[in-house]
Amino acid sequence: MQRLSALVLALLSASQLAHAxxxxxxxxxxxxxxxxxxxxxxxxxxxxxxxxxxxxxxxxxxxxxxxxxxxxxxxxxxxxxxxxxxxxxxxxxxxxxxxxxxxxxxxxxxxxxxxxxxxxxxxxxxxxxxxxxxxxxxxxxxxxxxxxxxxxxxxxxxxxxxxxxxxxxxxxxxxxxxxxxxxxxxxxxxxxxxxxxxxxxxxxxxxxxxxxxxxxxxxxxxxxxxxxxxxxxxxxxxxxxxxxxTDSDSDTATCPPPSTVTVTVTSTAAAETATGSSSAAAATSTAISTASAGTGSSTASSNGTNLQTFTGALGGILPPAVVAGGEGFITDNGSQFVNLAAALGRSCDVQHNQCADQANSQNQSPFSVGDCDTQDTECKAAGTGGSTTGTSAASSSTASTTTTQAAAVGATSGSISTVATSGTNLQTFTGALGGILPPPVVAGGEGFITDNGSQFVNLAAALGRSCDMQHNQCADLANSQHQFSVSDCDQQDTECKAA
Incomplete structure (x- = not known):
């Protein structure tokens, strides 16, 4: 009877949702x-x-x-x-x-x-x-x-x-x-x-x-x-x-739905607060100035203008918009950055992730992950005043792919520690597929610092970025050496973020 009552209550709840x-x-x-x-x-x-x-x-x-x-x-x-x-x-x-x-x-x-x-x-x-x-x-x-x-x-x-x-x-x-x-x-x-x-x-x-x-x-x-x-x-x-x-009378293309085979994972800058509301983490890079991309101006427009000027769009995927707001600049899912260059970089990374997923998911994709790598390089160059043409070509992707793989192969627990470690490392996860540890996270700057000096006001966001960097290098190594799979890297990333 108790089980039946519970079922009735559940059905009643569902039927009355519209009546609040x-x-x-x-x-x-x-x-x-x-x-x-x-x-x-x-x-x-x-x-x-x-x-x-x-x-x-x-x-x-x-x-x-x-x-x-x-x-x-x-x-x-x-x-x-x-x-x-x-x-x-x-x-x-x-x-x-x-x-x-x-x-x-x-x-x-x-x-x-x-x-x-x-x-x-x-x-x-x-x-x-x-x-x-x-x-x-x-x-x-x-x-x-x-x-x-x-x-x-x-x-x-x-x-x-x-x-x-x-x-x-x-x-x-x-x-x-x-x-x-x-x-x-x-x-x-x-x-x-x-x-x-x-x-x-x-x-x-x-x-x-x-x-x-x-x-x-x-x-x-x-x-x-x-x-x-x-x-x-x-x-x-x-x-x-x-x-x-348009010129074509064909129906919408019905390619098989993409399956997620992540090659590059970037910082999930938004972290959850203890109350359950989303707290957007602010990130900045000490190596990059706050000058507006390709405009010669050091201040961003505050009228909602999209500051991401890169127009390359392999697979129809554009980088998410970047607008002034919050503590500085906001992109994709509301992630906030105090530095425009960091926000533009995040926008490029999101585009690269989706591009690589699409390249991997379609058996006869007209472009490769290497092409996505090249486009990502162009996108980030646009963020520092470089080319914004977005003309990615397969013939130019080899160097980028080789460089990425070489960096992954050389990444060890010693070489990956690129931030000052004078403080206590707050990243406690010790998993290391391929010998790749997550970068250390230390207190400093406006809150916490990890990998290449990126600063976060929120510890959870900094730890997430550290896990993402490990996953990125792990996936690159998996794709280049085939000693373990990207799925293994995915599992390790889940464990890292749960640590």
Whole structure:
């Protein structure tokens, strides 16, 4: 009887989600963008191996989300997992609008426990599709640096939408509400929640606050070519249809969905605080000045302009946008940096990761990991005033690949310690596949220092960067010598970050 009662309670909880059970969280808003939930649910049901009950669960707080998470055990990753599977299914079906809707759904704000409380980033799962992996969810508009964080998310979302053949201006529809009052005991905010409004109450009631202007989005997507031959896009908020065609009449390419075979892993600069809200770590490099890339200016624009000027896009993948905000500069999933060059470098690294994943996942990929290496070199050169042409070629990739492999082979516990170790090494993990230890982490600078002098205000972020550097070199060595696999490196990285 107890087991039956528990089952009844679980089913009751699921059935009443739309009516907001009295959970301790911000006033519900999960149905505010209903068109995207509906579209994602339709795509999800085409193939739902994880048994996710409904797309709405990905936007709920942990306790409510668990009731419909299926096989997903980390509630911080349910929204990403839902979007990822829906995108995979839409791509296989040649449904461009379904892909766009999955991208927008991934960027929607997730419910949290109070006004001003940011939701945690997904760190335990990697999205299969690099387009989904590039995007993070909007944060509560009353949370720290939300305007800059959400602007960076929208600009990156616009790039991904453009790359699949959608209308990049649709990224604005992922926006959230005007900020509420922190400390409001009602947690009412300025939200709406109406599951019966098929157009989305945030649109019907004109409550959406745009994160970026049309001009800013146009600038962010300049130079992006669609991976789709033609597209028919539906305005999710109005139901109107806009048909556009290119020289090709073929359907959207249906390459097999990418599998994650990481070659280069970069710093996960955002770390979680003890309260569960995301704390963006600030990173800087003592070897790089704060001059703006390729502009001759030492100050960045504060009007939301994308400061990442590199336009190379192998596989249709552009580096995430970098905008001024927070403690200095913000990129990809809201990671904050006090140094522009470090933020631009992070943006290039994210592009390189996704490029390498795509090169490895497609059996007949038109480009190789070596090409991604070359593009990464060009991207980082653009960040120091070098070329921004992005003309990566297979013939020029050999030197870069050889250099990377040589560095990995030579990396030992002695040679990898490139930071001053006068203080206690706070990196306690001792795993060393291939003789490669994680770089030491010591107190210093604005907080903590690791690898090439990068500074972090947050110890968890510095330790994560140290683990990432070890994983990067481990994966390079695995690919070059085949004594162990990249999967072994992945497992070691998981252990390092759990230490």
């Amino acid at each position: 059970l009295p959970l301790r969280r911000e006033v519900p808003q999960e149905h505010s963008h209903q068109p995207f939930l509906t579209s994602v649910q339709t795509s999800l049901q085409l193939n739902n191996p994880d048994g996710i009950t409904d797309s709405v669960f990905g936007l709920l707080g942990d306790a409510a989300a668990a009731a419909g998470a299926g096989k997903i055990t980390d509630m911080d990753c349910l929204q990403q997992a839902t979007a990822d599977q829906a995108f995979t299914n839409a791509k296989a079906a040649g449904d461009v609008q379904g892909q766009v809707d999955a991208l927008i759904y991934r960027a929607l704000e997730r419910n949290t426990g109070a006004i001003g409380l940011a939701s945690a980033a997904c760190t335990s799962l990697t999205a299969v599709n690099p387009e989904i992996a590039a995007i993070a969810q909007h944060q509560d508009p009353a949370s720290s640096n939300a305007a800059a964080v959400n602007k960076a998310i929208v600009l990156t979302l616009a790039q991904q939408i453009a790359a699949v053949g959608g209308n990049p201006l649709d990224a604005i529809k992922s926006g959230t509400f005007a900020p509420g009052t922190i400390g409001d005991p009602t947690a009412a905010g300025n939200t709406c929640d109406d599951a019966n409004d098929a157009n989305g109450c945030i649109f019907t009631q004109n409550l959406l606050v745009p994160d970026a202007s049309d001009d800013e989005i146009d600038a962010a997507v300049a130079g992006i070519s669609s991976s789709s031959g033609n597209s028919t896009t539906t305005d999710s908020s109005t139901g109107s249809t806009d048909t556009s065609s």
